Amino acid sequence: MIRATVTAMAWQLGRSKGTVAGKMPLQTFDAETVFLLQQMNQMPDYLRFPFKMVTLFYGLHTILTHGKPFHALQPQQRDAVIRKWKHAKISFMSTFIRFFEGLVTVHVYSRQ
Amino acid sequence: MYNKTQFSDQLYTTIPARRHYDHIVIGSGPGGAITGCMLAEAGRDVLVLEEGGYFDLDDIEPFSIEEMKHKYRNGGLTLAFGKIKINYVEGKCVGGGSEVNSGLYHRTPKDVLAAWRNDFQLKDADEESLEPFFQQCEKDVCISYNPGVLSKASLKLAEGAEKKGWSQQEVPRWFSYSGKMDAEGQAEGVKMSMTQTYLPRMMKAGGRLMPQTRVLKIVQTGGHQVIHCEHQGQRFDLTCKHCFVCAGAVQTPQILHKSGLGKHIGERFLLHPTIKVTALFKEEVNRESMGVPVHQVKEFAPRFSFGCSISTPPYLAMAMTDHPNSAELVNTVWKKMAIYYAMTNAAGKGAVKALPVYKDPLVQYGITQEEKQHLAEGLKKLCELLFAAGAEVLYPSIAGSSPLHSMEDVNKLPASIPAATSNLMTIHLFSSCPMGENRHVCATDSYGKLHGVEGLYINDASLLPTALGVNPQGTVMAFALRNIDHFIKHTS
Numbered sequence: 001m002i003r004a005t006v007t008a009m010a011w012q013l014g015r016s017k018g019t020v021a022g023k024m025p026l027q028t029f030d031a032e033t034v035f036l037l038q039q040m041n042q043m044p045d046y047l048r049f050p051f052k053m054v055t056l057f058y059g060l061h062t063i064l065t066h067g068k069p070f071h072a073l074q075p076q077q078r079d080a081v082i083r084k085w086k087h088a089k090i091s092f093m094s095t096f097i098r099f100f101e102g103l104v105t106v107h108v109y110s111r112q
Numbered sequence: 113m114y115n116k117t118q119f120s121d122q123l124y125t126t127i128p129a130r131r132h133y134d135h136i137v138i139g140s141g142p143g144g145a146i147t148g149c150m151l152a153e154a155g156r157d158v159l160v161l162e163e164g165g166y167f168d169l170d171d172i173e174p175f176s177i178e179e180m181k182h183k184y185r186n187g188g189l190t191l192a193f194g195k196i197k198i199n200y201v202e203g204k205c206v207g208g209g210s211e212v213n214s215g216l217y218h219r220t221p222k223d224v225l226a227a228w229r230n231d232f233q234l235k236d237a238d239e240e241s242l243e244p245f246f247q248q249c250e251k252d253v254c255i256s257y258n259p260g261v262l263s264k265a266s267l268k269l270a271e272g273a274e275k276k277g278w279s280q281q282e283v284p285r286w287f288s289y290s291g292k293m294d295a296e297g298q299a300e301g302v303k304m305s306m307t308q309t310y311l312p313r314m315m316k317a318g319g320r321l322m323p324q325t326r327v328l329k330i331v332q333t334g335g336h337q338v339i340h341c342e343h344q345g346q347r348f349d350l351t352c353k354h355c356f357v358c359a360g361a362v363q364t365p366q367i368l369h370k371s372g373l374g375k376h377i378g379e380r381f382l383l384h385p386t387i388k389v390t391a392l393f394k395e396e397v398n399r400e401s402m403g404v405p406v407h408q409v410k411e412f413a414p415r416f417s418f419g420c421s422i423s424t425p426p427y428l429a430m431a432m433t434d435h436p437n438s439a440e441l442v443n444t445v446w447k448k449m450a451i452y453y454a455m456t457n458a459a460g461k462g463a464v465k466a467l468p469v470y471k472d473p474l475v476q477y478g479i480t481q482e483e484k485q486h487l488a489e490g491l492k493k494l495c496e497l498l499f500a501a502g503a504e505v506l507y508p509s510i511a512g513s514s515p516l517h518s519m520e521d522v523n524k525l526p527a528s529i530p531a532a533t534s535n536l537m538t539i540h541l542f543s544s545c546p547m548g549e550n551r552h553v554c555a556t557d558s559y560g561k562l563h564g565v566e567g568l569y570i571n572d573a574s575l576l577p578t579a580l581g582v583n584p585q586g587t588v589m590a591f592a593l594r595n596i597d598h599f600i601k602h603t604s
Contacts, residue, residue: 038181039181039189043187044191044472045471046467046470087512089532095197099189101433102430105430106177106180107177107426109429110426
């Protein structure tokens with residue numbers, strides 16, 4: 001479930017970052033998925049498990065709100081969930097999205 | 113340019129059969145490399161241990177994702193926790209921070225040295241006593257000014273400062289320029305990091321280096337230090353008479369905490385909180401291989417100072433995640449964009465704490481209201497400077513903030529940076545084990561020997577008693593030279 005959620009985040013965020021003027025849009029975000037998983041495994045060890053639990057919660061909480069886990073949502077629905085978390089007043093929610101957004105962004109632009 | 117294959121006889125790539133050395137140095141960054149080099153050149157028996165891998169300078173592109181993955185601790189995902197979380201980065205490779213930083217050089221400011229002498233009773237820390245060590249460092253790592261065409265983004269900082277009548281300076285780097293220029297007039301040369309300077313010297317003098325070796329703890333027994341290590345999953349012990357912990361301002365206190373050694377360890381950790389702003393200019397200021405920006409504005413130091421950051425498209429795109437509606441600009445006009453920073457001098461209080469079970473330490477930094485105000489004021493002044501230099505729009509690293517189009521917009525910025533949305537970072541970490549004779553606050557004596565502990569020394573950024581307000585590596589190197597010189601003269 002964690003891998004599915006990370007993959008969905010990489011694709012969702014990658015699609016919004018992956019078109020550079022004058023170049024073809026990126027078609028696949030497997031490299032970003034691998035990068036995100038590598039970085040999650042490199043983070044300080046006391047943060048690793050809690051972060052994975054938040055990822056799991058993030059991946060599953062949409063079952064209550066949308067009837068499906070995050071990775072099974074339509075792109076527009078995923079976008080809405082990301083926006084909601086990004087602008088949440090609870091800091092861990094916005095930090096969580098910032099983590100994924102920052103890493104996907106830097107990786108996508110490093111590929112261009 | 114040196115590479116690791118030239119020193120294969122001095123490199124341990126597996127656990128060595130020999131387990132005792134007279135001197136063991138933990139860490140191969142500027143402090144550890146200098147310590148190991150001076151010991152070896154004095155004819156001492158020395159082994160340097162490094163947790164990270166050994167990469168030649170041209171193995172990995174500077175300021176790239178690969179560098180982040182392979183040369184930074186925790187892949188660059190390290191945070192100081194507090195009311196505002198501050199992202200920091202540390203090198204974890206042979207050569208430590210010197211392999212990944214910009215290489216900008218400053219001597220220790222006079223007023224900082226005076227405060228260290230007065231408040232921490234630090235001996236022999238006047239300018240005259242330190243002069244030979246600074247001179248030696250400057251010669252060893254070729255401190256020099258860039259003779260080529262400087263980056264336009266960096267020159268914009270100088271232009272804005274001149275228009276405002278504020279003092280600015282070009283900062284020298286540890287860099288050996290070859291005298292050749294590329295087609296665009298940029299000077300060619302080699303960064304004089306530790307893998308190009310002190311570490312080769314150390315190995316030529318007979319010192320040994322063992323990368324990919326993590327020190328778990330140090331145990332003192334029978335006048336010797338037993339170093340518990342781990343190399344690629346295998347645990348083993350080494351012993352030595354004298355051990356120098358030079359693992360940086362976060363890892364040094366972590367190792368000492370895990371070892372239960374020393375007092376005032378990790379209690380006064382400091383950093384330079386830094387806020388960034390991305391500027392969009394009318395004309396092009398950026399390009400492929402822009403190089404390292406070298407101008408800094410010290411008009412308002414020590415409250416705050418300004419500089420220009422690495423501004424490659426990946427860095428720009430990441431900076432613009434705070435401004436999603438304008439993020440597309442990076443795709444179209446990145447050559448007109450550059451990232452600048454305002455950095456304040458540390459006034460808060462941090463700590464490095466070892467956690468039971470975990471390998472990584474908890475790092476905390478309590479930013480003060482004064483620092484938040486200085487950062488906010490610094491941000492405003494920086495914006496003023498950038499508008500004077502011709503910026504059209506500015507994007508501060510405050511999530512959800514509006515782009516700034518004029519000084520009218522700048523004046524609407526809050527008087528103190530908002531805790532919930534400001535994205536702060538730093539690359540300058542120090543003061544976790546201050547040196548000096550004042551035993552109420554200092555972990556070591558004036559030369560890095562742990563108070564009340566025999567045979568154990570610190571010789572890295574942890575020792576600096578307070579923040580500097582400038583890039584700290586010059587100070588770290590000069591004090592490392594001074595301390596190891598004192599050790600060699602006073603031990604047989």
